[in-house]
Amino acid sequence: MTHAALPASLPTSVASPTAVSVLTALLEARTGQQIAAYRSWRLDTALKPLLRDQKLDTLDQLVTQLLKGSDRLIGDRIVDALVNQETSFFRDAHIFETIVEAIAAAEGTGQRARIWCAGCSTGQEPLSLAMLFAERQETTGAAMPEIIATDVSDAAIVRARTGRFSQFEIQRGLPVRRMVRWFDTTGSDWVAKPELAKAIAFRRMNLVSDQPPPGRFDIVLCRNVLLYLSSETKLHVFPKIAAAMRPGGLLVMGAGETVIGQTRVFEPSKRFRGCYETQGPPGRS
Structure with a gap:
């Protein structure tokens, strides 16, 4: 049996519930913004470039790095990546x-x-x-x-x-x-x-x-x-x-x-x- 290829927009890795909880809590604490549970796939999509830059494979590894506190800027970079920056000139x-x-x-x-x-x-x-x-x-x-x-x-x-x-x-x-x-x-x-x-x-x-x-x-x-x-x-x-x-x-x-x-x-x-x-x-x- 063959399976259709997953759309490119879907996540290719799965974060643990703990990692999802830490990341969404960080975003809300810093900005007041929330990510609903049914939209948690956004975490993988938004943070994938940061994972590549940090040479990490999963969001759990990223959360581990965040909690260690060895990189003081990692929290800022996570929040910057998660904030929705959709915009355009003369929108509406x-x-x-x-x-x-x-x-x-x-x-x-x-x-x-x-x-x-x-x-x-x-x-x-x-x-x-x-x-x-x-x-x-x-x-x-x-x-x-x-x-x-x-x-x-x-x-x-x-x-x-x-x-x-x-x-x-x-x-x-x-x-x-x-x-x-x-x-x-x-x-x-x-x-x-x-x-x-x-x-x-x-x-x-x-x-x-x-x-x-x-x-x-x-x-x-x-x-x-x-x-x-x-x-x-x-x-x-x-x-x-x-x-x-x-x-x-x-x-x-x-x-x-x-x-x-x-x-x-x-x-x-x-x-x-x-x-x-x-x-x-x-x-x-």
């Missing part, structure tokens, strides 16, 4: 039209508009915003908003600051016109032009345990980040985000996310469909 393009409209409304207050990208991954989202508002400035003279981008992953922030992307990454959501206008080629890679990169302040931040960037924001983009947090952790994070927003500020979440049934701090926006606004004084859960 219609959202960016809403953001421009909301920023235009915020500019009527006379203050410089501020945007916080929470969970910016390798930088495509804030760079998309920077391109959008730089082009708007060229055509209308409107001021550039301040853009602050944060992520729990040190490795992601390091990459985001370089503004360097492969041919595959640059083509995901970015038309050729913008590729040529805002990026230079370096070998087979594309690097954001200095005037674009300097429009963004990248910072490493744990949304669960760290304080938000100082000041208040007109828009907070937190897309597909809270999706991986427990309900209890969300009750802690939502008020923290609300407290970092200006009155009338807008929270933008992922297409599959909602505040309904999660918190009373935010409510669906009546002005901007699919977005959320603070309800009552910040800090009430």
Whole structure:
């Protein structure tokens, strides 16, 4: 009897329940993110490059190395590998039209508009915003908003600051016109032009345990980040985000996310469909 070959995406090794427990507990302790039991196959897929780099064969061996404590950075590398870094330029393009409209409304207050990208991954989202508002400035003279981008992953922030992307990454959501206008080629890679990169302040931040960037924001983009947090952790994070927003500020979440049934701090926006606004004084859960 013959058997069909396993798809390449399935794990080729099996971790013990103890190893799975240690790795998922590490991720939750460091980031607040959870991996459901039925998705534990992600551990093998995400950590396979790290196993190769450490010349290890199994996740159990990796956990043994972690528990020995001989490599102080191994925990950071495990967490960086497990954090979901799926992103692309102008992801859900219609959202960016809403953001421009909301920023235009915020500019009527006379203050410089501020945007916080929470969970910016390798930088495509804030760079998309920077391109959008730089082009708007060229055509209308409107001021550039301040853009602050944060992520729990040190490795992601390091990459985001370089503004360097492969041919595959640059083509995901970015038309050729913008590729040529805002990026230079370096070998087979594309690097954001200095005037674009300097429009963004990248910072490493744990949304669960760290304080938000100082000041208040007109828009907070937190897309597909809270999706991986427990309900209890969300009750802690939502008020923290609300407290970092200006009155009338807008929270933008992922297409599959909602505040309904999660918190009373935010409510669906009546002005901007699919977005959320603070309800009552910040800090009430």
